Amino acid sequence: MTESRLSYYGKPIIKEPVWKAEIPNYFFIGGLAGGSATLSAAARAAGNEQLARRALYVAAAGVTVSPYYLIKDLGRPRRFYNMLRVFKVTSPMSVGTWIVASEGTSTGIAAACELFGILPRVRGAAQVVSGLLGPAMASYTGALVADSVVPVWHESRRELPLLFASSSAAAAGGLAAALTPVASARPARRLGLLGAVAELVTHKVMERRMGELVAEPYKKGEGGRYAKAAEAATLSGVGLMLLAGRTRTGAAAAGVLLAAGSWSTRFAVHHAGKTSAADPKYTSIPQRERAAERGQPAVTG
Amino acid sequence: MQLGDGQTTYGLQIQPRMGFFTDTSVCIGCKACEVACKEWNLVPEDGLVWSGNSYDNTGELSANTWRHxxxxxxxxxxxxxxxxxxxxxxxxxxxxxLDVCPTGAITRTEFGTVVIQDDVCNGCGYCVTACPFGVISKREIDGDGGMHKCTLCYDRIEDGLEPACAKxxxxxxxxxxxxxxxxxRAHGRLEDLHEAGVxxxxxxxxNEDDGVGGMGSVFLLLDEPEVYGLPPDPVDPTRNLGTIWGAAGAAAALLAVGVAFAFVGGGDD
Incomplete structure (x- = not known):
């Protein structure tokens, strides 16, 4: 009968995401801010003031820069506030808007009180809120991209939030270790190492569970390049942190490598998504297999 | 009667769910639908090019092509x-x-159709990644920046007219x-064609058991969906949102545990 094609003249079936580099940059910075906020709150509770202060400033810098990237990527930036008129649990972006707004406010208040040495009780309360929201800030972005029809994102919906959370832990721990005197930086080093190992393992598990075809955008093109860079930076960051993390220079270099790995991970996910949407085979072949297995409800007769 | 999700919230103003039946077996490729749609909806010109793909020169559905x-x-x-x-x-x-739109710009009308309110849309682009059919995209003409798609001529059907393309x-x-x-009508036509040996x-x-709960635009096709550029088994990604939020919650909890674990054994070397 007729020649079996994957799509109409090989054109994509779904549209490529319109998000530009601002979005993976935000994923990195927002994740870093979330991880740092929680690290800071925990350090405060443990009485480690040096670490608490530095991680708080990193978190504050992150939440200050984040809205810039989020708003800049909008097609109509001047209407960003329309997101603040709605709350929808069916939209991870809507939920995320409120997480970012609350995390930004609480972290900003805590950092301002810290900087000027005023209102210790307000600072304490703000820091608790900021610390509790940190993990949500670091994870929701994984849910955001997973709730899409882009095969490489949707088929890794179970792993993406953990990948983003562990990547955030690696960056937050790494940068705090780089900025804090080594004697007070042990929890930061440990968080960086833990996050980095979890990031590497989660990425491997994610690719394996998706299967060879759907995971292919992490092996080739831009997505593949960033995935390789992420793995190399994170692995060397782990090695250096273990070997030289107790020296200031070693910790600084290792911390920067872990952050670079975390940044590359978000860009790998971003570019893999674009590749996955642009080639119709990633949409058609798995859907056909699914239809062969469970029937094709969209087609009748 | 099959209703659209959320259509019932219109109470007494609810209307019968309206839709399209596109019978491709009698399409002659005149493109009157494309032209009528552009004219009525003031969809801007987005380039006059030869695609080389038979008589197609609009290529695909997009912000600037609502009938293709x-x-x-x-x-x-x-x-x-x-x-x-x-x-x-x-x-x-x-x-x-509609599920993922964070501004509420995308709404369900009393007719069960899905419409983007252009004066609310801020151009975040989330809807583009959530459509299993690649229908929505961003309009980059004259600094628009918003997302656009077919409204099923909401302005016409409100006044009892049929959409421009059908007209x-x-x-x-x-x-x-x-x-x-x-x-x-679609099932009747299908039966006739089968009897005629097609x-x-x-x-x-x-079929309301498909991945999007049934469509308001139904098609009669003469080959597999992907030949026409349609996905063979489309699924609304929000159908798996429970799993996604579960994974996000677990990830957040693990991050909190990880931070706590980092402090085990004290902060000093």
């Missing part, structure tokens, strides 16, 4: 055949675009009406 006529030339054992099909937004029962279609390949009536004829989007 596909032309497929196929070599058969006994000659060739020419498939033509006018594609359009599916106005899904469970619409991914202009000279062969009744595009039919408009209450969805339950269209479904009846075994490949099938309906697309006529």
């Amino acid at each position: 006529v596909a032309f497929i030339e196929q070599q058969l054992d006994d000659g060739m055949r020419w498939l033509m099909s006018s594609d359009v937004c599916k106005h899904c029962t469970h619409a991914g675009c 202009a279609c000279p062969t009744k390949s595009i039919q408009f009406g209450p969805l339950h009536e269209l479904l009846e 075994d490949d004829a099938c309906l697309y989007g006529a």
Whole structure:
């Protein structure tokens, strides 16, 4: 009968995401801010003031820069506030808007009180809120991209939030270790190492569970390049942190490598998504297999 | 009567769910639907180019093409055949675009159709990634920046008129009406074609058990959906949102545990 094609003249079936580099940059910075906020709150509770202060400033810098990237990527930036008129649990972006707004406010208040040495009780309360929201800030972005029809994102919906959370832990721990005197930086080093190992393992598990075809955008093109860079930076960051993390220079270099790995991970996910949407085979072949297995409800007769 | 998700919230103002039945077996590829749609909806010109793909020169559905006529030339054992099909937004029962829209710009009308309110949309682009059919995209013309798609001529059907494309279609390949009536007609037409020996004829989007809960735009196709650029098994990604939020919650909890674990054994070397 007729020649079996994957799509109409090989054109994509779904549209490529319109998000530009601002979005993976935000994923990195927002994740870093979330991880740092929680690290800071925990350090405060443990009485480690040096670490608490530095991680708080990193978190504050992150939440200050984040809205810039989020708003800049909008097609109509001047209407960003329309997101603040709605709350929808069916939209991870809507939920995320409120997480970012609350995390930004609480972290900003805590950092301002810290900087000027005023209102210790307000600072304490703000820091608790900021610390509790940190993990949500670091994870929701994984849910955001997973709730899409882009095969490489949707088929890794179970792993993406953990990948983003562990990547955030690696960056937050790494940068705090780089900025804090080594004697007070042990929890930061440990968080960086833990996050980095979890990031590497989660990425491997994610690719394996998706299967060879759907995971292919992490092996080739831009997505593949960033995935390789992420793995190399994170692995060397782990090695250096273990070997030289107790020296200031070693910790600084290792911390920067872990952050670079975390940044590359978000860009790998971003570019893999674009590749996955642009080639119709990633949409058609798995859907056909699914239809062969469970029937094709969209087609009748 | 099959209703669109959320349509019931209109109370006494609720209308029968309206839709399209596009019978591709009688499409002649005249593109009157494309032209009428552009004219009525003031959809801007987005380039006049030759695609080289048969008689197609609009390529795909997008912010600037709300009806797209596909032309497929196929070599058969006994000659060739020419498939033509006018594609359009599916106005899904469970619409991914509507679910993920963070501003509430995308709404369900009293007719069960899905519409983007242009004065609310801030151009975040989330709907683009949530449509299993690649219908929505961003309009980059004259600094617009917003997302656009077929409205099923909301302004016309509110006044009792039919959408511009259906009005202009000279062969009744595009039919408009209450969805339950269209479904009846579609099944009747399918039966006729099967009786006439057109075994490949099938309906697309006529089953409410599909991944989008059934479509408001139903098609009669003469080949597999992907030949026309349609996904063979479309799914609204929000259907898996429970799993996604569960994974996010678990990830957040693990991060909190990880931070606590980092402090085990004290902060000093």
